[in-house]
Amino acid sequence: MSPLIEINDPAFAGANTILIDARGGQDSYQRYLAGHLKNAIYSDLDQHLAAKVTDAAIGGRHPLPAVKSFSALLGSWGITSDSRVIIYDDKSGAFSAARLWWMLRSLGHEQVQVLNGGVQAAVKAGVVLSTDAYTPTPVKLYHTHGDYAGTVDIEETGAAAQDERRLVIDVRETPRYLGQTEPIDLIAGHIPGSVNLPYILNLDADGKYMPAEILRSMYLDAIGDVAHDEVIVHCGSGVTACHTLLGMAYAGITEPRLYVGSWSEWSRRDLPMATGNNN
Structure with missing residues (x-):
């Protein structure tokens, strides 16, 4: 699907x-x-x-x-x-x-x-929107098996960013990655060794995802020879990173993982930080 x-x-x-x-x-x-x-x-x-x-x-x-x-x-x-x-x-x-x-x-x-x-x-498309709050009919507890799959922690992310066999992708806007501005978190910059691929590049002028083949070409160009399960995606707080993970899945790349804490965690831990194009 x-x-x-x-x-x-x-x-x-x-x-x-x-x-x-x-x-x-x-x-x-x-x-x-x-x-x-x-x-x-x-x-x-x-x-x-x-x-x-x-x-x-x-x-x-x-x-x-x-x-x-x-x-x-x-x-x-x-x-x-x-x-x-x-x-x-x-x-x-x-x-x-x-x-x-x-x-x-x-x-x-x-x-x-x-x-x-x-x-x-x-x-x-002409869909008429509703203004009535909808109350769903609950069911029994949704059954899950285990924890969230496909996540990495701060330690693994830091190690991956310094390993040429792995890749950490930062999907925040480029000015935030470069450390030129930081509207939300305490410190501007990025994880040393990470690369910037802004999530906005996933979208066309109408706010829809670019065609799957265009996205795949863009992602593979960024990933290079790195195995897809060695790719880690993050953003400011683990939300917009999911936009790129969805785009990757749409393009047939399903193995990359999410660093949930993202820059909001990293920047508060007295860890190395980079600005500009310095890694």
Whole structure:
């Protein structure tokens, strides 16, 4: 199953389909109420897709919630292992939609996709949005087997960035990677040895993912001879990195892993940091 779905796909009307509005951010619930896909469940990044932060130096600004808690949440949304889950946001998947997609995939859920182009694509296609809050019918606890797969910790990320046989990709905007600006975290810069491949390059002018063959060429050019399972992707706090992991999956590259803590954790740990094109 492709990780992306177009708004005209008949699966949106499927009896077994669960829609999730994961646009998140400030005033996200008000924006959800102002207009969302009919029967879409509201999801908030901080409330639903991340654990409570006690110290961003341990896990970053958006650490993953405990699997048991996330499983209970999925059950409250009516999601079972047989559900087809379609997720969207209003940032071309770059805010919370790709994060939720990655979380479900990392727990082994097969039928999960992100709406290509987000809610804007639905509006452009003439879909009438709903202003009614949707309450799902809960089911029993979603059954998972083990922890989130495909993650790496801060120690492994640091070692990988200094190993020519491995690759650490930073998907933040280039000015943040270069250390020219840092609007969120405490210190500007990047992990020494990491390379910059901004997530925005995944998108075309309409806010949709570039064709799979173009993305594959771009990713393979960056990866070079590095084995795909030795590629680590990160961002500021483990959210937009998932946008690139989704793009990679769309392009047929499924092995790269996620450093969840990302720059928000690294920059708070008194570790080496680089600026400019210095590595």
